[in-house]
Amino acid sequence: MYQEISNLIKKEAKRQQEKITLIASENYASQNVRGVLSSVLANKYSEGEPSKRYYQGNEIIDEIENLTNKRALKVFGLKEKDWHVNCKAVSASIANLAVITGLLEPGQKILSMNLTDGGHLSHGWKLPSGKTIALSAKIFTVSYYGVEKNTEIFDYSKILKLAKKYKPNLIISGGTAYAREIDYKKMSAITHKVGAYYLADVAHEAGLIAGKVLNSPFPYADVVTMSTQKTLRGPRGAIIICKDELKEKIDRAIFPALQGGPFNNVIAAIGVCLKETESQEFKKYAKQTLKNAKILASELKKYGFRIVSGGTDKHLLLIDLRNLPTDKKNINGHETAVLLDQAGIVCNKNTVPHETGSPFKPSGIRLGTPACTTRGMKEQEMKQIAKWIKQVLLEKRDTxxxxxxxxQLTKKFKISL
Ligand SMILES: Cc1ncc(COP(=O)(O)O)c(C=O)c1O
Structure with missing residues (x-):
């Protein structure tokens, strides 16, 4: 039984080692993080909050959860009297659902970013036909803001106009494929003008904010959610940080409303990854991740690829595949991602602003640099990766x-798996 799975794990480790991961939401967590995940902490039930549990035997678990929460406050420069941390959500999608259901009454209104412009499903996505996809869209009324057609960047004055007209109870910022920095101060001013709560979802950016290379949503947002496995380089999980006065609404939305016993091994592993963000190595990684994304974008542009919004401020970029400078013009995001994977470059298909395709055959691909930066790749390797992408997509070079x-390249950038 064990052997079969163990052999498959070895195969997956080989794949991760040999290929280049350009999936913007993936990373390589440290051996310490992975070690804690497989620890005895997974054996314990601890429903409730530290010192207020439903089962006995949680004195050590309490210490671990308190330590992780303290570390989260320290990493984001926050005071315990003003902010509250909840590290229990099993993922950022659930964290978002908890915040939405915790703060709003059924039927109330959400204003969030359009999915095809780079927003996320968990912010209340429904199809243009009106068919609801996300659970939040079934419970709440949702409307969307998007990017400008010519710049593919937000115009905050238009978001304000929309908010004044729509009068939402909650405004959400953050995206899965928005390559530009978000102005949290402006978003906060908009939400407060219309009397809404402001949720800043920094699922993607958390590690880069911790590494101080991107702006922080604190103190502007009322609640901040984040994934812990993306740029933060921890276990699969999430952190919610809310203003202290909202803590009961948020904690109760997680337990007992959405989840049972939290994953104590994950909470401890989050504590480890938060500590790792204080190292010089992490700070260098955060800086280099941005440098790598910028150089990848500029090299691809040189080859004639159209980069959505003209570039990136972050760790990710989007290529619009429509009208490629080659005779093979009609390749969609799905076919492109499959082709690049065959060549050892792993990325994902993605919609682009003002999409003309479908979610399964969208017009773009998304590329991200956190994982390859973790394994030590720099500007020179980004230039080589851009060249390979050009050769495969524009020159039909054999994959x-x-x-x-x-x-040959990845052999020089070993990861500890
Ligand atoms: C902006 C945003 N929010 C939430 C999520 C959901 O994250 P998770 O996979 O941790 O549920 C994602 C995932 O990519 C995301 O991009």
């Missing part, structure tokens, strides 16, 4: 030959 070259 088997490119894969061989990718394997």
């Amino acid at each position: 088997v030959t490119v894969l061989k070259e990718v394997k």
Whole structure:
């Protein structure tokens, strides 16, 4: 039984080692983080809050959860009297659902970012036909703001106008494929003008905010949610940080409303990854992740690819595949991602602003640099990756030959798996 799974894990480790991960939401967590995940902490039930549990035997678990919460406050420069941390949500999607259901009454209104412009499903997505996809869209009324057609960037004065007209109870910022920095101060001013709560979802950016290379949503947002496995480089999980006066609404929305016993092994592993963000190595990684994304974008542009919004401020970029400078113009995001994977470059298909395709055959791909930066790749390797992408997509170079070259490169950038 164990052997079969163990062999598959070895195969997956080989894949992760040999190929180049450009999936913007993935990373390589440290051996310490992964070690804590497989610890005895997974054996314990601890429903409730530290010192207010429903089961006995939680004195050590309380210490761990308190320590992780303290570390989260320290990393984001927050005071315990003003802010409250909840590290129990099993993922950022659940964290978002908890915040929405905790703060709003059924039927109240949410204003969030359009999915095809880079927003996230968990912010209340429904199809243009009106068919609801996200659970939050079934319970609440949702409307969307988006990017400008010419710049593919937000115009905050238009978001304000929309908010004044729509009068939402909650405004959400944050996206899964928005390559530009979000002005949290302006978003906060908009929400407060219309008397709404402000949720800043920094699922993608958390590690880069911790590494102080991107702006922080604190103190502007009422609540901040984040994934812990993306740029933060921890276990799969989430952190919610809210203003102290909202803590009961948020805690109760997680337990007992949405979840049972929290994953104590994950909470401890989050504590480890938060401590790791204080190291010099993490700060260098955060800086280099941005440098790598910028150089990847500029090299691809040189080859004639159209980068959505003209570039990136972050760790990710989007290529619009419509009208590629080659005779093979009609390749969609799905076919492109499959082709690049065959060549050893792993990315994902993605919608682009003002999408003309479908979610399964969108017009773009998303590329991200956190994982390859963690394994030590820098500007030179980004130039080489851009060249391979050009060769595969524009020059129809054989993917088997490119894969061989990718394997030669990745041998020099070993990861501890
Ligand atoms: C902006 C945003 N929020 C939430 C999520 C959900 O994260 P998770 O996979 O941790 O549920 C994502 C995932 O990519 C995201 O991009």
